Amino acid sequence: xxxxxxxxxxxxxxxxxxxxxxxxxxxxxxxxxxxxxxxxxxxxxxxxxxxxxxxxxxxxxxxxxxxxxxxxxxxxxxxxxxxxxxxxxxxxxxxxxxxxxxxxxxxxxxxxxxxxxxxxxxxxxxxxxxxxxxxxxxxxxxxxxxxxxxxxxxxxxxxxxxxxx
Numbered sequence: 001x002x003x004x005x006x007x008x009x010x011x012x013x014x015x016x017x018x019x020x021x022x023x024x025x026x027x028x029x030x031x032x033x034x035x036x037x038x039x040x041x042x043x044x045x046x047x048x049x050x051x052x053x054x055x056x057x058x059x060x061x062x063x064x065x066x067x068x069x070x071x072x073x074x075x076x077x078x079x080x081x082x083x084x085x086x087x088x089x090x091x092x093x094x095x096x097x098x099x100x101x102x103x104x105x106x107x108x109x110x111x112x113x114x115x116x117x118x119x120x121x122x123x124x125x126x127x128x129x130x131x132x133x134x135x136x137x138x139x140x141x142x143x144x145x146x147x148x149x150x151x152x153x154x155x156x157x158x159x160x161x162x163x164x165x
Contacts, residue, residue: 069149071163078111080148083130083141088113093164098157099138107153109160111142 070077078084094112101108113119120131120141131141146153 078144080144083134085111085142090164096157096160106145106147108143108145109153109157110138110140112140
């Protein structure tokens, strides 16, 4: 298994760079000037913290990849992306159709379900906004993207459509 250290090294490099900037501005100044320099460095430090946090979260997500698409007798569970539909019973699915997002060069499966408004309203507020916009634009907020699975999208469509019949 190949190990990737790029994220870790870049995080340490960023921290080291910001610490050196801090010492450059603070050393050999009076106390008042040091405080002013520290205040002027505050946006840089906040940005460094945000970038470092983002990189650490990305690194941890790669280590603990819990993306799932589970098919059972009674339902399927989709946890592949931020806007995944979660647990959907087979009898709640109206149709599954292939769709090509030409702008992004991605093939997806559109999943149309009964009572989509109820399903959206049961989600957190931030997710409701995203799902409502997707529903207005595409007619359904739920998709399975070929980029999130290691499976042929047309074969997956056949498997899913056979389950809903």
